[in-house]
Amino acid sequence: MGRSNISIxxxxxxxxxxxxxxFDDVKALDNVSLAIKKSELFSLLxxxxxxxxxxxxxxxxxxxxxxxxxxxxxxxITDLPAYKRPLNIMFQSYALFPHLNVFNNISFGLKEDxxxxxxxxxxxxxxxxxxxxxxxxxxxxxxxxxxxQQRVALxxxxxxxxxxxxxxxxxxxxxxxxxxxxQFQLVNLQYKLGITFIIVTHDQEEAMSLSDRMxxxxxxxxxxxxxxxxxxxxxxxEYIAKFIGTANIISIENNQKKxxxxxxxxxxxxxxxxxxxxxxxxxIRPEKIHIMKSTIDKKISSVNxxxxxxxxxxxxxxxxxxxIESNNFHxxxxxxxxxxxxxxNIKWDDVVDCSWDKEAIFLL
Amino acid sequence: MISILxxxxxxxVFTPYFWLVAxxxxxxxxxxxxxxxxxxxxxxxxxxxxxxxxxxxxxIINITSSNYTFIFSDFFYLQSYLNSLSLAFTSTLIxxxxxxxxxxxxxxxxxxTRNLLLILLVIPFWTSFLLRVYAWKxxxxxxxxxxTILMKFGIIAEPLSLLHNHYAVILGVVxxxxxxxxxxxYGYLVKFDLRFIDAAHDLGSRNINTFFKVILxxxxxxxxxxxxxxxxxxxxxFVIPELLGGSDKLYFGKIIWDEFFVNRDWPVASALAMSGxxxxxxxxxxxxxxxxxxxxxx
Numbered sequence: 001m002g003r004s005n006i007s008i009x010x011x012x013x014x015x016x017x018x019x020x021x022x023f024d025d026v027k028a029l030d031n032v033s034l035a036i037k038k039s040e041l042f043s044l045l046x047x048x049x050x051x052x053x054x055x056x057x058x059x060x061x062x063x064x065x066x067x068x069x070x071x072x073x074x075x076x077i078t079d080l081p082a083y084k085r086p087l088n089i090m091f092q093s094y095a096l097f098p099h100l101n102v103f104n105n106i107s108f109g110l111k112e113d114x115x116x117x118x119x120x121x122x123x124x125x126x127x128x129x130x131x132x133x134x135x136x137x138x139x140x141x142x143x144x145x146x147x148x149q150q151r152v153a154l155x156x157x158x159x160x161x162x163x164x165x166x167x168x169x170x171x172x173x174x175x176x177x178x179x180x181x182x183q184f185q186l187v188n189l190q191y192k193l194g195i196t197f198i199i200v201t202h203d204q205e206e207a208m209s210l211s212d213r214m215x216x217x218x219x220x221x222x223x224x225x226x227x228x229x230x231x232x233x234x235x236x237x238e239y240i241a242k243f244i245g246t247a248n249i250i251s252i253e254n255n256q257k258k259x260x261x262x263x264x265x266x267x268x269x270x271x272x273x274x275x276x277x278x279x280x281x282x283x284i285r286p287e288k289i290h291i292m293k294s295t296i297d298k299k300i301s302s303v304n305x306x307x308x309x310x311x312x313x314x315x316x317x318x319x320x321x322x323x324i325e326s327n328n329f330h331x332x333x334x335x336x337x338x339x340x341x342x343x344x345n346i347k348w349d350d351v352v353d354c355s356w357d358k359e360a361i362f363l364l
Numbered sequence: 365m366i367s368i369l370x371x372x373x374x375x376x377v378f379t380p381y382f383w384l385v386a387x388x389x390x391x392x393x394x395x396x397x398x399x400x401x402x403x404x405x406x407x408x409x410x411x412x413x414x415x416x417x418x419x420x421x422x423x424i425i426n427i428t429s430s431n432y433t434f435i436f437s438d439f440f441y442l443q444s445y446l447n448s449l450s451l452a453f454t455s456t457l458i459x460x461x462x463x464x465x466x467x468x469x470x471x472x473x474x475x476x477t478r479n480l481l482l483i484l485l486v487i488p489f490w491t492s493f494l495l496r497v498y499a500w501k502x503x504x505x506x507x508x509x510x511x512t513i514l515m516k517f518g519i520i521a522e523p524l525s526l527l528h529n530h531y532a533v534i535l536g537v538v539x540x541x542x543x544x545x546x547x548x549x550y551g552y553l554v555k556f557d558l559r560f561i562d563a564a565h566d567l568g569s570r571n572i573n574t575f576f577k578v579i580l581x582x583x584x585x586x587x588x589x590x591x592x593x594x595x596x597x598x599x600x601x602f603v604i605p606e607l608l609g610g611s612d613k614l615y616f617g618k619i620i621w622d623e624f625f626v627n628r629d630w631p632v633a634s635a636l637a638m639s640g641x642x643x644x645x646x647x648x649x650x651x652x653x654x655x656x657x658x659x660x661x662x
Contacts, residue, residue: 109567
């Protein structure tokens with residue numbers, strides 16, 4: 001372990017050091033390192049098969065890493081069996097015990113710890129109150145709703161006062177309305193209890209809205225770690241840019257004569273940026289492009305702007321999506337539908353002027 | 365009525381029921397009838413329940429409950445029934461203890477290995493049951509394979525009498541009925557969600573507790589199905605005690621056989637068979653009703 005690693009380890013609550021794991025010939029995790037701070041709400045985000053669930057199972061102790069170490073609160077837990085780890089996991093399917101009622105599901109872990117009977121009852125009741133499960137204590141877990149099951153699963157973990165709570169796709173089984181409601185509940189609960197949360201999800205919106213920080217994973221590697229703003233505004237590569245939100249990736253060539261100037265073969269216009277870097281591609285997020293109906297008399301500058309046709313319009317209430325074609329290149333523009341915006345009268349096949357600020361461009 | 369008989373679905377659904385009526389309920393009714401009749405020398409060796417007196421031409425009804433009172437008054441019959449119950453209980457328990465880990469292992473192995481293991485479980489059925497029980501005779505007898513090997517290695521000086529006692533019967537029954545325990549258990553365990561085990565471990569359960577508090581209660585339906593499939597036929601088992609058993613314990617199936625073919629007392633034999641069925645059916649029906657009620661509530 002290098003000197004820098006030791007200092008990272010001291011700062012971080014959970015430290016994953018060079019963990020690799022293969023199943024048969026498939027590499028699920030390839031030398032992954034990750035440091036998570038205390039009381040952080042951290043997300044592991046990636047499409048299915050990226051290794052995020054394997055990493056979660058290794059942290060929980062269900063799988064042994066082929067190599068690498070895991071430290072929790074300064075203690076090496078790599079070889080600690082799952083039942084001794086001071087952390088709990090909430091499964092995607094919840095894995096509530098169908099032969100036990102709600103109360104016994106929640107108190108299961110405390111009974112396994114052989115706590116005093118009165119303490120088991122008082123702590124279980126405390127959790128039932130916290131998660132608003134009153135009146136359901138005697139019900140079997142398949143007699144309650146999906147949202148209630150999710151809260152029982154959460155209560156069953158939290159009642160053990162874990163140092164770390166792992167959540168595997170915690171909202172995937174809920175319908176959309178309940179999901180948004182539960183998102184806020186989760187964040188509030190995490191803030192109230194101060195427990196470190198690690199959430200595994202494939203839903204980028206969920207990760208963005210929940211997390212303090214997140215890691216983007218692909219094919220067993222962590223591509224980028226950062227807070228949602230960093231990941232969205234300054235993605236490390238094209239894959240992340242496209243994975244998070246909608247991305248217009250435009251190929252560019254450095255202009256040899258003028259600093260901060262590029263030419264774009266895609267759009268056949270000049271692009272001016274606020275920073276200078278040798279790049280072949282840039283990212284412009286669709287909401288950072290302004291569009292206006294083109295008027296013949298108005299002249300348009302050839303820097304950071306272009307003319308195009310509207311190929312598609314999708315009105316989504318709070319904003320409208322436009323697909324614009326310019327110089328045979330397609331890109332998206334999102335425009336907020338507030339009362340000052342003049343975009344609402346833009347229709348299919350209209351000619352529009354598109355423009356963007358130089359700060360809107362991020363060089364990949 | 366004719367249109368119903370032409371209906372394909374009708375035949376499709378009710379053919380098994382006709383089969384049951386023809387080959388199960390009618391024979392059972394005949395046995396019931398014989399058990400209530402009076403025994404006599406002749407062929408068949410019992411008086412018909414309804415007969416017409418040749419002299420007077422009156423209808424005579426020959427119904428008697430004496431066969432039943434006879435078998436309940438002689439402790440010999442009850443003892444043989446209890447022997448059969450204890451054989452069934454012991455061998456079911458042994459089958460469960462041996463079969464559960466096997467079923468669990470098969471259910472949790474990879475699909476490829478799993479199919480191979482299942483075939484291995486079923487392969488013995490390709491040989492006649494009678495031959496397989498005879499094979500045990502060859503293995504266990506005085507100059508049999510087991511005794512020869514043990515003597516060759518000097519572990520024993522004289523051949524052990526392994527055959528013709530109730531231990532040999534238990535061995536034969538466990539061997540024969542083990543697949544009937546494993547297969548229904550496997551059917552339940554293969555559907556078992558392994559995340560329950562992960563969840564129990566995560567909540568602090570060690571392996572033993574995980575087994576008794578989570579895996580066992582959740583596989584209870586499979587255990588019950590397996591135990592029923594072993595227990596019920598073993599109570600009436602006749603062939604295995606006949607081939608491997610001795611005179612130390614008499615079993616119910618053997619007694620019925622003797623009453624039928626040695627004593628030629630069909631009414632008493634039928635009464636024995638009927639009481640055996642009733643003794644088994646009543647507790648099973650009560651159990652099934654209460655269990656399905658419990659499941660329904662769940």
